[in-house]
Amino acid sequence: MDPVTSPQTAPSTPKPQQAGQGEARATVAADAEPRLVTEGITVHYGNVVGVRDVSLTFRDKTVTALIGPSGCGKTTFLRSLNRMHDLTRGVKVSGRAVLDGTDIYANGVDPVTIRRRIGMVFQKPTPFPTMSIYDNVVAGLKLVGIRDRALLDEVAERSLRQAALWDEVKDRLKAPAAGISGGQQQRLSIARALAVEAEVLLMDEPTSSLDPQSTMRIEELIQELKDTVTIIIVTHNMQQAARVSDYTAFFYEGDLIEVSDTNRMFTNPKEQRTNDYITGRFG
């Protein structure tokens, strides 16, 4: 069984060959357990299909990049992984997304508990504008009733350190979160997701609104976070996908076209369309 992906996908989506996988995955924990497995995820917007029958396996403590041209369904797919579509009218998700043996779409599964385990970082930094930096980080804990000051302090420092933001804000934790730079706000958003001890982090183009310097910091951060969390990142930037990810999945018009480890994907893609995209012939 191919360890990267289990495409029981539509016949049009060929099963990626995994020749040479041994050396390609030298950088990845080769024995990584599957953490999140999707089986035939399909997302409808009314009568329009946004994502068609996607089956992917995300392994523990790895980074998977989702790439593809605009409108290919990669963000739609990402948002189906922590039930963010629940609140959007007219969106229907079918298929399964299994997190540690539990289908997050099964009856009786509370999306709130799922989202605590599968955090999300958005394209634009989303600090809560009326809260301080500190309150932003611990918002996910404080607002569900955790009042233990010592615990909150500890979590805030740990999360901010993990997000490589501690040194920059430790002297102004009580300052409004809206007052720090965009790159810092994005790291704050990451810290906030880590504070609730998310095991999987979904990142939807987390650097697209940032300058190169901040982008580099986030990319370094992704590499560090890999030690503790599983990361799935949507990116428009193929260099970024190549730099930060262990696996890359290529989406096109709602279909998962190809998935393999990133080295192979960028050096020797199986699919013509993948090749055309990564060499800049379209997209």
Next chain:
Amino acid sequence: MAVTAPAAPGTLGRLATVTPENLRRRYRRDRLMIGLLVVATTVVLVPLLIIVWYVVSNGISAVLTADFYTQDLGSPARALQGRPTGLGHTILGTMVVDGLALLIAVPIGVGAGIMLSEYPDHPLNPVLRILNDTLNGMPAILKGLLAFSLIVKPMGTFSGFSGAVALAFVMLPILARATEGVLRIIPWSIREAGLALGLPRWRVVLNTVLPAARVGVVTGILIAFARAAGEAAPLLFTSFGNNFFSSTPLRYLMGPVDTLPARLYSLAISPYKEWHAMGWGAGVILLVLVIVTFVGTRIVTRARHTTDL
């Protein structure tokens, strides 16, 4: 025609040329339009200034006496014989009735606004919207009648409480609409960020969306308050009116109390010119109340730009 081709003498050439003559014409037209706007603004402002001037000049003598604030009205004889008389009980009653109306209306009205904005798919939402629009368009006197049959009849007495309920009916639709409006302009991304942290929906609304909209919500509350504070009709057969200070504090809630708009009306239709002067005084106090409220709104709104971001 290619862009680089020389302009045809007929059209392009003429349109593209700016001569001192047509430039002057454009400036003249610009000044004319500004002039029209100034005239229109003046037409709006003049009646407002006339009202303020008329009320203040007629009422100023009444409101400058200490008795006006410390004494109650009593019988007309007091005013006619020059004995101490005032509207102290009216000002107190207005504060009680308006304050209680706010206490009743704000939680419900803001709650309805949250419901309209944040839970658009809830089955009760369309009903709530229709009810709110109906209440908004309903004449104020009917709201008084409603409070009369709901509260005055069962209680068997006119009361400040029933007046507050009637005014709350006036405030509710304004509050709901204002709250819905300001919540809707809060970016969706803030809600998603909260939900992505595994926070329940109501937590996200209460602790992230509502604080972000607090300036707008407060503005809505002040507007609703200013609107209701000037209403006389709903109070005519609810709080009814009273010429005296109530004997106990509880009686302000459970007995008939005076309010400025209703008292202004009864003083104005009285046959005594001493009472007419006091009526103008009541008008001044009402005007100050509304102006202070709106200036307060402006200051709160201004504060957003300096502190919030």
